Amino acid sequence: MVKDEDGNIIGTIGMCANTLWKDRKTISDKISDSRMLELISDTIPDSIFFKDVNGIFRHCNKVFAENRNMTKEDIIGKSEKEINTLDKKIKNTKLRKKRL
Numbered sequence: 001m002v003k004d005e006d007g008n009i010i011g012t013i014g015m016c017a018n019t020l021w022k023d024r025k026t027i028s029d030k031i032s033d034s035r036m037l038e039l040i041s042d043t044i045p046d047s048i049f050f051k052d053v054n055g056i057f058r059h060c061n062k063v064f065a066e067n068r069n070m071t072k073e074d075i076i077g078k079s080e081k082e083i084n085t086l087d088k089k090i091k092n093t094k095l096r097k098k099r100l
Contacts, residue, residue, distance in 0.1 A: 009067075055079050069094075 003009055037059065041048045047064035051057055057075050065072045068083065069091065075083055 049075075057083070 038061075041059070041061035044061060045063060047061065047067055049057055049060040049064050056077065056079055058077075060072055060075050062072065065075055068075070070083070
């Protein structure tokens with residue numbers, strides 16, 4: 001998330017890449033690469049996410065999820081529309097709990 005001087009969110013930063021697993025890679029290589037990506041992206045203090053060509057989230061780091069008050073599991077495998085709907089439900093539930 002990009003924030004102004006007052007801490008208001010004014011934009012997002014994303015990275016897009018066309019990455020395909022090579023057929024020569026073994027399953028263990030793919031798992032190792034995936035785990036390495038997760039470890040690296042979770043140490044970066046900025047929001048990081050990857051979507052496939054259909055707009056489905058395939059990866060996000062902890063910061064991206066936390067900025068949306070969600071877990072990575074809430075995001076991965078879903079579209080932006082599904083995420084926004086879930087984000088609104090989470091915020092509404094928190095507001096209701098505060099009122100009680």
